[in-house]
Amino acid sequence: MENFKYYNPTKVLFGNDVLDHLCPEITAYGSKALLVIGKTSVKTSGLYARVVSLMNICGISHYTYEGIKANPLYQDADEAVALAKEKQVDMIIAIGGGSVIDTAKAIAMGFYVNHSVWDFYLQKAAKPTQALPLFTILTLAATGTEMNSGTVLQNNETGKKLGYSAPCLFPKVSFLDPSLTLTVPPNQTAYGVSDLISHALEQFFGKGESPLSDLYTAAVIKLAVQYGIQAIENPSNYEAREQIMWLATNALNGTLKAGKNAGDWGVHDYEHTLSVLFDIAHGAGLSILYPAWLKHHQPGINSKLAFLAKNVFDVDDSDQTTAANFFIQKLAQFYTQIGTPTKLSEVDILPTEKNKILDNLKTNKVNGSVYKLTEVDYEAILELMW
């Protein structure tokens, strides 16, 4: 194993009763909260009204910043920071999926500085030493941001989507109620499953050998396949929803990284180009990219893929190449089965966009930390996605 640090102070409350614990968990942190939400769904579902009602019961004043996009923009975070400063709030409560929570993390650190939050992501600003206390109420199982210190935002003007992390960005408490995801539509559900599987794979292909992390990773993917199918077949299946929610959290809370030190993250970096250029869902981009990336790197990763074939799909083939082929095919079939795309044509990105994509990849120096990507790799992987 690589020498490593493991630290995750976020408290997770998980289950269908967790909002009952909202007041006791937050009141010690102050009396004024900024609620951060997306466009419409938390209002139409009644969740926003329920949280507002709880705020009144807790005796907490609240202001709301609404309108965070699915691919969240740094400008929205900057605007929300201005509101948080004007109202001098004591805490942030993010109600939504990964985009809302990632934006809330930006607001939390932006509160204490006098520059755009985007400077953090550009690595132009000093590392933040403090952030407003952040609480999350998760409505979409996917990114894992509810239990880590990472955030991803984008800048449409420059075509950049960038990640950032700092220890002060761990949420204080995350409220994970699977029943809030029962109404997530099938495509969003599938994108979430694709996202969590990709997080597991990025770490699996990271630096270092960690037998426990590898078995944990296979366990996460195995159950994501099993319960992903169940959640698509029957969206109101609570058991499937709770499994997927906890799997998504596990996929990026440090559990799969111990002894690996760093994930590869080349696929994510590549996907950011697709999201930023064509505004496709992150999970859709990932389910298109991963089979292609695996195929491209296959000769060097056959033994790793054979391990996954055995521990995810229970297929033990003495020939590693056969087993590796099987895993890649089976993964792509699964994506198709749950309705997330595996080809660019399915999201209306045509071969005429080739140069635009390659230019963005070059401009952003897209790369993985272990499996290095050259311009030749960019194009070879792209060809496998048409």
Added chain:
Amino acid sequence: MENFKYYNPTKVLFGNDVLDHLCPEITAYGSKALLVIGKTSVKTSGLYARVVSLMNICGISHYTYEGIKANPLYQDADEAVALAKEKQVDMIIAIGGGSVIDTAKAIAMGFYVNHSVWDFYLQKAAKPTQALPLFTILTLAATGTEMNSGTVLQNNETGKKLGYSAPCLFPKVSFLDPSLTLTVPPNQTAYGVSDLISHALEQFFGKGESPLSDLYTAAVIKLAVQYGIQAIENPSNYEAREQIMWLATNALNGTLKAGKNAGDWGVHDYEHTLSVLFDIAHGAGLSILYPAWLKHHQPGINSKLAFLAKNVFDVDDSDQTTAANFFIQKLAQFYTQIGTPTKLSEVDILPTEKNKILDNLKTNKVNGSVYKLTEVDYEAILELMW
């Protein structure tokens, strides 16, 4: 799954360089430390001298309480509390295995009260709301106490060995350097492996269905078997030592409990009777007890044991009873292979002690939370251990 809380704020630094980080991690917490150690090994190994030297380099005054026993006594904790109060220390640094760290946790909470620490364990005292900051330098992979809020102490006068936990008892930082365990003798190594496997099993047989926790549990046991054998065959095998150290931490840091809510802990409770009456190693008592407990409960847990047979030993038998038998036999064989006992006679506890054991079990109302133990069960399990 059961609704659950997951919270573990302990920072773990893992690897062969972690003591280099000691000063930067502790200096913010004050200028006076109480070092807590066992009888001799950390002095003969040179580790104690190294830590003392680091204290001088960090500019931290230090006092030492030494002599914690393998089965740690509350009286030692009370004595150390008096020293900590007299010197008005700011933090505690535990250097040793589970006994030393568990005692250090008692001292950390005892510092702020005016009664014996034993009152906490007897549930006579109010739950502690504060404790001295605790840092641990682990020298034995076994109990997992380095990354949880639990502690176990005993009272030889009343024949009680009791566990206790409180959120303020999580260590701030635990320094896990596998190279410090390279000199652990074979029997202690084997008892540690037995202990970690039993922690995994206690949670596996806990309340609630949690597919991810179950696969994680099997992963931990599978690797404990694999690397346990390697560490016994070649004690200076760093890779085996690092795997076992991280497995032991994982076995009781909450990872295997999510969605289960509570472990069974009946075997541990029963084992405490053996330790307190005969001063045998906890891990030795557990490797004797578990095969007997599994056998006793087998008709009701065949499907669970078949799951373990498949995911720990790669044996998939369509007949659950056959698979379950296989798992129990294979587990006992493994214990024998690494040199931890599976029969009471191996630790010189003879059938003439039967009534003494049964009396203690009755007095202490030994029980599991899911698999309830009556006096009939006490005796039936005991008979399987001769």
